[in-house]
Amino acid sequence: MRTTICELFNIEYPVIQGGMVWLGTWELVSAVSEGGGLGIIGSGNAPPGWVREQIRLTRERTDKPFGVNIMLMSPFVEQVIQVVLEEGVPIVTTGGGNPGIHIPRLKEAGVKVMPVVSSVALAKRLERAGADAVIAEGMESGGHIGETTTMALVPQVVDGVNVPVVAAGGIGDGRGLAAALCLGAHGVQMGTRFICAEECIAHINFKKKILEARDRATVATGYTTGHPVRCLENRMARQFAAMEARGATVAELEKFGEGKLQLGVIKGDIENGSLMAGQVAGLVKDIKPAAAIIREIVEEAERVIARLSTSYLGVANG
Numbered sequence: 001m002r003t004t005i006c007e008l009f010n011i012e013y014p015v016i017q018g019g020m021v022w023l024g025t026w027e028l029v030s031a032v033s034e035g036g037g038l039g040i041i042g043s044g045n046a047p048p049g050w051v052r053e054q055i056r057l058t059r060e061r062t063d064k065p066f067g068v069n070i071m072l073m074s075p076f077v078e079q080v081i082q083v084v085l086e087e088g089v090p091i092v093t094t095g096g097g098n099p100g101i102h103i104p105r106l107k108e109a110g111v112k113v114m115p116v117v118s119s120v121a122l123a124k125r126l127e128r129a130g131a132d133a134v135i136a137e138g139m140e141s142g143g144h145i146g147e148t149t150t151m152a153l154v155p156q157v158v159d160g161v162n163v164p165v166v167a168a169g170g171i172g173d174g175r176g177l178a179a180a181l182c183l184g185a186h187g188v189q190m191g192t193r194f195i196c197a198e199e200c201i202a203h204i205n206f207k208k209k210i211l212e213a214r215d216r217a218t219v220a221t222g223y224t225t226g227h228p229v230r231c232l233e234n235r236m237a238r239q240f241a242a243m244e245a246r247g248a249t250v251a252e253l254e255k256f257g258e259g260k261l262q263l264g265v266i267k268g269d270i271e272n273g274s275l276m277a278g279q280v281a282g283l284v285k286d287i288k289p290a291a292a293i294i295r296e297i298v299e300e301a302e303r304v305i306a307r308l309s310t311s312y313l314g315v316a317n318g
């Protein structure tokens with residue numbers, strides 16, 4: 001299954017592991033890239049030294065392409081870009097805003113840039129700024145979210161830009177990959193599914209919580225801060241929502257949220273920590289190596305597409 005995205009990034013399968021703060025470390029990134037997908041280091045709010053170390057550790061494990069996700073709300077954006085350039089990282093994705101001002105510097109150094117967008121307007125603006133591709137991410141995804149669903153957003157972004165589009169949000173199996181291709185995307189980015197990769201350093205309590213999740217297990221909080229986040233519902237999410245309902249200030253909410261993601265996803269406190277994950281959590285039923293996840297998804301998508309081309313009957317279960 002080769003698409004324009006495979007050509008652009010020199011990868012085998014059009015499957016990208018979304019940059020995830022705390023979880024997009026060399027262990028998962030190198031496993032995904034070795035498995036033929038594209039692994040992305042999640043730099044989050046981490047200092048530049050940490051990002052450099054992750055890049056070097058990834059390179060020790062794989063000579064395949066990988067990328068770095070730059071979180072635009074980080075206080076270290078400039079320094080992380082510097083590290084990316086010094087280390088010769090070939091691909092950058094961005095999250096949490098408009099990376100327009102950074103694109104020329106990255107492009108001049110030959111870095112391929114693929115920002116996450118949640119609207120057609122931003123996709124068009126970033127295409128004009130020089131983005132090589134865009135990731136259209138729907139609001140069913142884990143982490144920071146926009147307002148439009150993947151199903152509605154992806155074809156509109158596809159129609160709005162000429163660069164390849166990657167679909168993200170709510171994709172966890174081969175049916176999702178096939179559907180994304182039907183919507184005009186050239187590949188998929190997944191976060192939640194890869195949390196349950198064997199190589200992902202997420203705490204086992206968090207992984208188990210994803211395995212137990214049903215279709216309505218997530219909630220979106222933080223709308224009053226202007227930065228809504230989707231996570232699994234737990235005590236922390238309920239407390240956060242209650243604070244918002246009684247009109248807590250952004251400063252109060254930020255203080256309450258401090259350190260909670262690490263507490264949940266790394267330390268495994270599944271009640272008091274934040275457990276960022278998407279609606280597709282209900283579809284994740286096993287923990288397996290990243291390479292097996294990629295292979296399974298691509299094979300299932302190929303089966304679904306082959307069956308669709310001969311009959312519309314019996315497609316539902318792959």
Ligand SMILES: Cc1cc2nc3c(=O)[nH]c(=O)nc-3n(C[C@H](O)[C@H](O)[C@H](O)COP(=O)(O)O)c2cc1C
Nearest residue numbers: 018019020021095141142143169170190191192278
């Ligand atoms: C725990 C977690 C952390 C994330 N951190 C980031 C991040 O730092 N930067 C970013 O651009 N996206 C981040 N995302 C979004 C993912 O990269 C990806 O686009 C998203 O998870 C796709 O939706 P899915 O969860 O339905 O697969 C995060 C998602 C999760 C679940």
